[in-house]
Amino acid sequence: MKNSTTATSEKLTERGLERRIKRHLSKQTFSYLATTTPGFENVLKEELKGIENTQSLKPIDGGVEFSGPLDLIYIANLTLRSANRVLLRIDAFVARSYPELFNKIVRINWELFIGFNKKVSFKVSSRNSRLHHTGNIENSVFEGVQSSMAKLGVSIENTPDAPVRIFVRFFDDNCTLSIDSSGELLYKRGYRTEVANAPMRESVAAAILLGLNIAQFDIIADPMCGSGVFVFESAMILKNHAPGSKREFSFSQWPSFNAEKYERFRNKSLISENKDLSVKLIGSDINANTVASAKLNCKNLSLNQSIELLAADCLEFNKTREMQSNGLVVSNLPYGKRVGELDALNNFYKKFGVHFRNVCKGWTFALIAADNKFPQHAKLNIVSKIQFENGGIPVTCFIGKF
Numbered sequence: 001m002k003n004s005t006t007a008t009s010e011k012l013t014e015r016g017l018e019r020r021i022k023r024h025l026s027k028q029t030f031s032y033l034a035t036t037t038p039g040f041e042n043v044l045k046e047e048l049k050g051i052e053n054t055q056s057l058k059p060i061d062g063g064v065e066f067s068g069p070l071d072l073i074y075i076a077n078l079t080l081r082s083a084n085r086v087l088l089r090i091d092a093f094v095a096r097s098y099p100e101l102f103n104k105i106v107r108i109n110w111e112l113f114i115g116f117n118k119k120v121s122f123k124v125s126s127r128n129s130r131l132h133h134t135g136n137i138e139n140s141v142f143e144g145v146q147s148s149m150a151k152l153g154v155s156i157e158n159t160p161d162a163p164v165r166i167f168v169r170f171f172d173d174n175c176t177l178s179i180d181s182s183g184e185l186l187y188k189r190g191y192r193t194e195v196a197n198a199p200m201r202e203s204v205a206a207a208i209l210l211g212l213n214i215a216q217f218d219i220i221a222d223p224m225c226g227s228g229v230f231v232f233e234s235a236m237i238l239k240n241h242a243p244g245s246k247r248e249f250s251f252s253q254w255p256s257f258n259a260e261k262y263e264r265f266r267n268k269s270l271i272s273e274n275k276d277l278s279v280k281l282i283g284s285d286i287n288a289n290t291v292a293s294a295k296l297n298c299k300n301l302s303l304n305q306s307i308e309l310l311a312a313d314c315l316e317f318n319k320t321r322e323m324q325s326n327g328l329v330v331s332n333l334p335y336g337k338r339v340g341e342l343d344a345l346n347n348f349y350k351k352f353g354v355h356f357r358n359v360c361k362g363w364t365f366a367l368i369a370a371d372n373k374f375p376q377h378a379k380l381n382i383v384s385k386i387q388f389e390n391g392g393i394p395v396t397c398f399i400g401k402f
């Protein structure tokens with residue numbers, strides 16, 4: 001949205017705010033940024049393409065910019081699987097001094113985004129810019145917002161963690177202001193209360209699965225499933241279950257929030273779910289406690305879909321099953337980062353390769369490992385790979401056929 005000057009300094013009323021929102025926000029086109037884990041920008045772009053009314057999609061490092069009406073905020077947060085957060089752009093301008101920054105902040109119609117919320121928080125970053133001290137930038141921006149709101153008789157506080165959160169980004173002296181519509185990162189779907197070791201973010205697991213066109217498989221298995229992310233995300237994708245339907249978002253605090261409209265979108269997303277899946281979903285892990293956690297997560301998810309979760313060594317996987325299926329094995333393998341673990345891990349990768357090449361011949365695999373030499377140890381032919389970071393560790397998802 002382009003900045004516009006607050007013409008009057010009359011006290012803000014509920015009715016007045018409604019009128020301003022109608023005048024400035026309805027029927028307008030807005031700019032957005034959906035962020036994702038670097039490496040998955042194109043998956044996110046494809047997801048956004050599938051949402052009606054998204055325009056001008058442009059992948060950038062760690063996200064995709066797009067534009068469209070304000071309703072997109074509801075749909076994007078509810079349905080995007082590979083995104084971490086969705087930001088609504090408020091304004092962008094050059095600022096090379098604090099007075100310049102303050103003056104440009106003060107003229108924005110902040111009431112449209114803050115309304116009568118008393119608490120606001122800020123997240124500031126700066127690179128290659130004359131204004132580089134993030135604490136000073138935050139103070140200056142807050143003072144500008146405070147002054148703008150005070151003219152309307154609304155006093156605000158800068159409170160860390162307040163759900164109304166303004167992102168301030170300086171790059172090459174260009175200041176971009178956005179408001180966070182998501183709140184907690186979108187990988188938090190609201191079903192995973194139990195977390196296993198080195199968990200994979202739901203958004204990353206979903207991005208990997210979306211890139212694999214998983215509807216083609218009749219078995220999807222994670223034989224080292226930890227808290228079960230891959231099997232649950234597979235179920236949600238195949239059922240067309242909106243990943244955000246069980247959680248809350250920051251946009252519900254915005255003065256423009258239309259609860260009725262949002263509920264309509266949410267209900268529509270639930271009604272459009274596929275009812276019965278013929279695919280078999282299997283998650284197993286050697287650690288029985290981990291499997292118990294995965295079962296609790298599965299219960300929270302309440303997808304009404306049968307998912308087999310069992311405690312088992314992956315080297316026992318599929319020994320007794322039908323092998324004719326067109327299956328997918330997708331798994332985040334142990335990384336073994338501690339000293340002394342590497343030899344044992346290489347040995348394990350070797351056994352893993354021998355076992356799966358034997359019992360899942362012809363199946364597709366997508367296997368995540370921290371060791372670049374995993375395919376050599378497991379003797380697997382790789383068709384493609386995706387590099388990304390999981391919990392700060394550089395890892396690769398190796399894709400191919402056993």
Ligand SMILES: C[S@@+](CC[C@H](N)C(=O)[O-])C[C@H]1O[C@@H](n2cnc3c(N)ncnc32)[C@H](O)[C@@H]1O
Pocket residue numbers: 195196197198199200201223224225226227228229284285286287290312313314315331332333334335
């Ligand atoms: C890196 S973690 C994967 C975590 C999981 N992807 C998640 O997001 O929660 C590796 C998992 O492999 C399991 N594991 C290790 N060796 C195994 C084996 N031989 N058979 C089955 N599971 C094994 C561990 O218990 C652990 O849960």
